Amino acid sequence: MKSHVDDRLNALRGSASRRPYNARSLAALENNPRCTLRALLDASGSDKAAIAARTGHPSPFGQSAFAFARGNAFEAMVKDNGCAELLRVLRETLGLTLPEVAYLDLNDVGVAGDNSKGDRNRNRRDHTARVLLQAARGTGDGTLFDHPMLHLQVGGEDAFLEPDLVAFRIDGRFYVVEIKSFPIIDGQAAPMQVRSATTQACAYVLALRALLTKEGIDPETVSDTIVLVAPKDFTNRPTADFVDARKQVAALTRQLARIGRISDLVDLLPEGLTFDLDLDKDQRPRRPAEELVAAVEQVPATYRPDCLNHCEMAFFCRARARAEASLDVLGPAVREQLGGIDTTTMALGLARGQLTPTADQSDTAAALRHAARLRAELTAMYGGAA
Ligand code: SF4
Structure with a gap:
């Protein structure tokens, strides 16, 4: 059964190499759980940005070089000196008692001697698992774990997830930390950005819980409260806040279970349907745009305005919804009314x-x-x- 579904998903993707799930694509599942098109594009590992571009609706995503550099510089500053600034924020801003801290950087483990990205990811995953399990059992000495490599099976596929920093462990519980460069002004950050950051963190929470559960350790050892670290006001000085992510963790859990039933969606597809771009040797698509559009339009999509925040297909789906005079373009509130x-x-x-x-x-x-x-x-x- 699985191989039938795999064959169908591979045929959907066509000649392009598989794009693995990551925290961002998992988070998007939670944002628009009803969308069949998104579920199939992700499960087949199709390149949504390339497909959107070929249909004439290129993706709105991609940070400016300036924003990217700023984000990296902020993260580096927070983590400098064994996460000295992070520790200050955890202690002073959040009032946590972290008397002795053992900082472990899991970044480079397993890189030497490996010849494929998959091998590197698996080695880092295994090392991360060893260290975190030791900590959970009280036999290791880590408190702060930088650059761990977490893993989830999603619809039978490996999803490797790399949080900015997992956690610190305090009072026997792990907390996921998300470091973001958008500002927290007067104690408030833009709700959309907070939601997007915490939804990604939920994928890390689930991956950590899956790791512990497999070893017979209570999954509640991983908190579903996320620690968000971001610049304070208009400065470059970090501040932090707790974000309650219980609902988002529950929603993402449901969506991942649905991915497990991707076979139900695959069975409804028209025979021979493919999103193949027919790439040439320079990775340029040769498939006629009209033919690709006709293929994509055979799969139902449930466009909502906030697709613009999380899905590479958003401009394509918005144009499609407009052409169909769909009320979805106006958002769920209008739809409900x-x-x-x-x-x-x-x-x-x-x-x-x-x-x-x-x-x-x-x-x-x-x-x-x-x-x-x-x-x-x-x-x-x-x-x-x-
Ligand atoms: S943009 Fe399109 S494919 Fe992506 S989630 Fe929205 S409706 Fe689905």
Whole structure:
């Protein structure tokens, strides 16, 4: 059964090499769990950015060189000298009692002598597991673990995850630390950025819990409270806060279970469907764009405005949703308000009295006509500015 699903997923991806899951792609599952297209693109390891570009809707992602350098410099500063600044923040800002600290950098272990990235990842994963398990059993001396390599099986595939820093261990519990370069101003950070950072951290929490569970250690030994470290106000000085990630951990757990049933989605695909870009020897796509668009459009997608924050296919899916006059373009709040109405065309027709509502639509239709009247009156009073 598994090989049938694997064959189908490999055929979907085509000739390109597999893109493995990472914390960001896992986090995106939690952001839009209903999207079949995203689930299949990720499970098949397809290159979403390349596919989006070939369809004429290149990805909005990618940090500027300046933002990238700034983020790296901030992280290096926080971790300098065995994480001296991080320790100061944990003690002074969060009031944690960390009397003696043993700092372990797991970054370079297993690199020498290995000849493939997969080998390096596996060696680092094994070393990380040894060190963290010793710490969990109280037989190791680590307190701060820098650059661990964690691992999750997702839909039968290896996902290697590399947190900025896992944890410190305090009172017998591990905490995941996320170091980000967006500012915390007056104790507040942009909610969207916090959510994105903590959702990625949830993947690390689950990977750590999976490691401990396999060895018979209580998974609750890993906290689902994330420690977010970021610049304070407009300075480069770090501050920190706790973020409760219980709901996000639970949601991501559900989505990962759904990936396990990717076979259900695969079985619904039309025979012969592929997202293959037909790359030439210089990795340039040869497949005609119209043919690729037609293939992608055969898979249902559930576009939402916040796809723009987390999915490389966002511009493509937004254009598709607009072309279908889908209410999804306006977001879940509008979708909910207009329950029973499927398209913007239908909503406008009801608002203008050009369509007769069904019994289910009558309340919503009355509200739409009322809103249209108000808008017309305001436009008459204030002109185009209303
Ligand atoms: S952008 Fe498209 S593929 Fe990505 S999650 Fe949104 S709807 Fe799904």
